[in-house]
Amino acid sequence: MKRIGKILGMLAVGLVFLGACGGSKTEENTFSGSYSGADMTVKVTHEDQTVNQVEIVSSFDLTTLGMDTADLDESQQAAIEDELAAQYEEYDGSEGVTIENDFTDNVFSVTITLNLENVDPTVFNDLTGTTADSGEVAYDELAAQLEDLGLSEE
Numbered sequence: 001m002k003r004i005g006k007i008l009g010m011l012a013v014g015l016v017f018l019g020a021c022g023g024s025k026t027e028e029n030t031f032s033g034s035y036s037g038a039d040m041t042v043k044v045t046h047e048d049q050t051v052n053q054v055e056i057v058s059s060f061d062l063t064t065l066g067m068d069t070a071d072l073d074e075s076q077q078a079a080i081e082d083e084l085a086a087q088y089e090e091y092d093g094s095e096g097v098t099i100e101n102d103f104t105d106n107v108f109s110v111t112i113t114l115n116l117e118n119v120d121p122t123v124f125n126d127l128t129g130t131t132a133d134s135g136e137v138a139y140d141e142l143a144a145q146l147e148d149l150g151l152s153e154e
Contacts, residue, residue, distance in 0.1 A: 024048045029143065031151040035129070037065070042128075042146055044139065051116055051137040054128060059109045060084065069106050077103065084108045094123050 024047050031042045038058040045053040062069060062080070069077055081103045088110055092099045096118030102109045112127055116137060125131055130145040143153065 026052070029139075030154045031143070031146045032154055033149075033151040035149055035151065040151060042151060044142060044146075046139040049138045049140060051139050051142055053116060054114045054124075054142075056112045056114075056127065057109060058112075059107050062106045062108060067106070081108060085110070088112065088127075091123055091127060094120065096120070097123060097127070 026045060026047050029044050029046070031040075031044070033040060035058075038060050040059075041057045043055040044051055045055075067080070069080075072080070081101065084103075085101045088099050088101075091097050091112075096115040098111075098113040098115075100111045102111070114124055114127065116124070124137070128142075128146075129149055130142060147153070
């Protein structure tokens with residue numbers, strides 16, 4: 001009988017421990033809209049109020065800028081792509097920042113992924129257009145700032 005009591009006691013302690021560890025879960029929220037001439041989608045991954053990662057996809061339709069890539073030769077298209085990519089060049093290679101460019105038809109897209117465990121707060125603010133005080137970003141605060149920029153939560 002004592003043995004069963006010990007086993008039940010250990011199970012109870014284990015369940016309490018698992019309950020404490022499993023209390024928070026990772027969530028992903030998406031915001032979208034137009035900002036500075038680009039269609040934007042911002043995916044925010046967070047655990048409770050702590051933001052872990054932000055992925056920003058900005059797509060620029062060149063026809064709205066008065067350009068039609070069908071009228072451009074390959075070297076002109078490459079020059080446009082290089083010029084657009086140069087806007088983000090200073091951040092490429094920064095710790096916690098991944099930048100990928102894609103140029104198809106009349107759309108130039110840039111995907112910026114920010115890992116908040118490693119990214120410099122100044123770089124984060126520059127790339128998101130927000131004002132985080134430190135390396136730790138609160139989800140509610142970031143969501144409010146994204147909405148202030150004209151993005152809506154999906």
